Amino acid sequence: MKLLIVEDEEALAAGLAFNFKQEGYAVTVAMDGRSALNHYSGDKSPFDVIILDLMLPGMSGYDVCREIRKQDRRVPILILSARQLPEDRTLAFDAGTDQYLSKPFSLPEVISRVKNLLARRSDREAEVTSSTPGGQFQFDGVTIDFDQFQVVIDRPDKQEKHELTTLEAQLLRYFIQHEGRVLPRMEILENVWPPDSDVTTRTIDNFVMRLRRMIEADPANPQFLLSVRGTGYKFRARSDS
Structure with missing residues (x-):
């Protein structure tokens, strides 16, 4: 090494x-x-x-x-x-x-x-995850490629490609695996970050903001990575619009 x-x-x-x-x-x-x-x-x-x-x-x-x-x-x-x-x-x-x-x-x-x-x-x-066949997950013009650690945006008003860190990919995967469920911050921290990480739940908020800038059309008004006041976050693959 x-x-x-x-x-x-x-x-x-x-x-x-x-x-x-x-x-x-x-x-x-x-x-x-x-x-x-x-x-x-x-x-x-x-x-x-x-x-x-x-x-x-x-x-x-x-x-x-x-x-x-x-x-x-x-x-x-x-x-x-x-x-x-x-x-x-x-x-x-x-x-x-x-x-x-x-x-x-x-x-x-x-x-x-x-x-x-x-x-x-x-x-x-x-890791091979059954909920993300072929290493990809797609929704609303967004393709998450877990094999290539990439997020590709293909919308009429936005075409972009973003590279993911391993932690960003792991966090996205965890949201997708638990689509529709409210995930408390502590649960996310315990299941995504290493047990000896010197981080707080505020770290999750920072990572979510970064992911929103990638996948949301309007990060200030998210449609997919939603905040649940006082608890944590919920991912849904279909927006209300």
Whole structure:
């Protein structure tokens, strides 16, 4: 397994690299954002997981994450950051990260989270769901392709293609599997996110907003991903219009 560590604190980067090498990972370290992108784009074989700091010289971790997501929506990204405000987490998840861990952290927890991300990615890509035959689900000019991790919009006023992260695809799949049922936020969190994720139910709201921007004609007045006040969300494949 190949691991890219993006961290400008030299001692911390060296400590992470040493311990992950002991776990059997092939580790590359980048001390700034530009170097990270150069390693990511220039390596002959892709990285299996990325550990990313947010406060980097020259280019923020948010921007690094966004640039990587333009190339690959599936590679797991774990943020390690001293930033602990809710808006920092929101920005990171909006940029496309999978998990967020605050500094200072426990090394065994970091290693566990990386293993968990890799295992869940493997499970998702191998998953065959009877409710989505052929790996696709279609409704109202929207085609969700779970094999390709894509959402294709083909409506008279809108033709777009969006790439999905593994968590976005997993969340969409969960909504589709439970079409018509009100899903409490805690249930969604427990069934979609890894059990050791350092996230809150607010994270679900952020992901739903992103999905609405993809599939809804008017995200401010959703017809498919509906809010249920005080509880959670409900997906329906037919709008009222």
